[in-house]
Amino acid sequence: MDNVVASLSKKRRRDKLELQEPSANKDGGYENFDLISRLPDEILGSIISLLPTKEAARIPILSSRWRHLWRSAPLNLVIDYNLLLKRSWKERDCTAIISKILAAHPGPARHLSLRSICLHNNLYARFDGWFRSPALNGLEELDFYGRNSQSLVPPSVVRFVPTLRLASIGGCDLSRIDIAPTLLLPQLKQLKLYDIAISELALHRLLFGCTVLESLDLQSIHGIRIVRIVSLTLRSIVVYVHNQADMVELIIEYAPCLERLIQLGKEGPRTSRVIAAPKLAVLGYLTPRISEFELGTIIAKEIISISLTTxxxxxxxxxxxxxxxxxxxxxxxxxxxxxxxxxxxxxxxxxxxxxxxxxxxxxxxxxxxxxxxxxxxxxxxxxxxxxxxxxxxxxxxxxxxxxxxxxxxxxxxxxxxxxxxxxxxxxxxxxxxxxxxxxxxxxxxxxxxxxxxxxxxxxxxxxxxxxxxxxxxx
Missing domain, CATH: 3.80.10 (Leucine-rich repeat, LRR (right-handed beta-alpha superhelix))
Known part of the structure; x- marks a missing residue:
């Protein structure tokens, strides 16, 4: 009993030291002054949500003042290649850890990155269960990659569209997801699609629903020959084409806020037309592999012959x-x-x-x-x-x-x-x-x-x- 009383007394003294007012020393400095712990829980939670997953989970050991903060802070769950290399983890280790974290955290979530775990058939049900977890309510940033452009995407991913601000999706078949004309992503500002299969109609509907989109990154898009872009908000577009069978023509019909157009890759797009982009300030990467590039009245053929009127x-x-x-x-x-x-x-x-x-x-x-x-x-x-x-x-x-x-x-x-x-x-x-x-x-x-x-x-x-x-x- 004496040991229990002594332990409780020691704990009260430690907590009191953490919260006491700063005391000036003879050099004019302060002792026992923890400025960070004096911040409101809301600010501390925001700080923790920006930390890597491993460091955020260790926060409770720093101070009793911080013990509840990991669970109350927005979840930042990142399983990347660096973590796998350092820990020598295999896929089954990661899936068990992800399930455990999602079960322990009440939500909401800020960032989920599963780039190092491929969405293949054996994990389809597991991904679907993760996406339905209450811990991912209010998710703002999503990053995951399937095995290849034939991998199916769990339909449960659609539940994130009201809150997503950033999405990076690769190695998936989006042509099999019903992208309705009324689908809205009212918060999405950055969208990256790479190594995916999608139809021209589905991509058009997807972009039409992104009402505040600022950055669009399209890399190795399969099943589509012509990409037409009409956007009142886009400021940056990056297009990467690796295979001649992919996107052949890029047409920017109307983009009044567009500042950057960057075309990468070995094969194109073979033809690019910029009809209306009055704020365009950064242009590249123009190569002889582009058969034709048009910007307003400028027409460049294979970056060799150029004609224009203004x-x-x-x-x-x-x-x-x-x-x-x-x-x-x-x-x-x-x-x-x-x-x-x-x-x-x-x-x-x-x-x-x-x-x-x-x-x-x-x-x-x-x-x-x-x-x-x-x-x-x-x-x-x-x-x-x-x-x-x-x-x-x-x-x-x-x-x-x-x-x-x-x-x-x-x-x-x-x-x-x-x-x-x-x-x-x-x-x-x-x-x-x-x-x-x-x-x-x-x-x-x-x-x-x-x-x-x-x-x-x-x-x-x-x-x-x-x-x-x-x-x-x-």
Missing amino acids: SVRTVRILVLDSIGPNLDVVVGFLRYFPCIEKLYIQSHLRMGMKNVRQYDTLDPIECLELHLRAIVLKTYEGKRPDVNFAKFFVLNAKVLEVMKFGVCGNTCNEKWMANQHRRLQLDNKASRDAQFEFRRDYDSYSFQYNKHIHDMWVLDPFDRSLCKCCQLVS
Whole structure:
């Protein structure tokens, strides 16, 4: 009995210390002052909901003040590959843990990510049961992947549509889900669909129901040849096509808020038409594999021949894939997008490309005179076609601030750079303040893969210098 009384007394003293007022010490500081624990439960719950699942579940051991908070905070359940590798877990371990967590937490839920567990036939019933769990009431973010584009999706997933703000769904067959014309997703702002099968009608209905959608990411969409987009709210569109049998044509009929259009992949879409996007500021990744690209009155065929009647002055960032690199083609784009501030070039060297072009001061290029401040050249080899291409900008870009060279191979040493300095005539640069940086190019495809491509707070989604995990050549 004495032991029980002593234990209770010790507990009361510990809890009192956690809640007592701060006491000043002789240095003017404070002792025993836990600012975080003094925050209201609602704020603490929000903080916990942002933590990884493992760390959030450990919160109760920090303080008795925190013991009830994990269950009262919105659930953040993420089962990812890093967790599997660290714990050497197998699929059956994960499914048991997920079921246990959903049974213990009363809800609501903020984030559910099951990317590392494939939705195959053996787990269909288990996924359906998880999606029906009360712990997932009010779910805001959903991320899961089936085994392939033939995997069926449990119909219970539809119950999340009133509250979802972010959805990433892959490896599934959405063509078998009844997407009614009246389906509404009133909170959804980001939607990513990858490696899925869906009909043109179903996709149209899905997008029509996303009344506040800002970011759309379509990657390897099967069963659909033409994608038509009409949206009053979309600000960012990314399209990735890997197979010629997939999406062939992208038509943006009306997108008054669209700021970014980024096309990735090896095969297209073969034809892209932007009919009305008056705020478009970021455009790429334009490659010779695109048979035809239309933006207003601009028509580009395989990024070789271009025709237009008027220019587009809204585009500030342009990403091009150029074989050669072809200086005449790139200069042509600069005339048609006269307000470009950042130019990214993924070059594919072709010997014999002369790139000898004199700048006609009687026919100035507005972009070079007033706007172009940054150029990034990837897969730069320092051979004659490369040098002549880059030298044109060194000698004629009058407001250039920085030019970055992503150098192929192991040639980027001091001797090689001194030789490039001479050949590029950097001492005769048109912009007095221009800086030139040579770096070994470890990632020749970093234009195509960027985790911040939809983050609208990043003005330039291709600028990797803003993120430590992305700092390669940017």
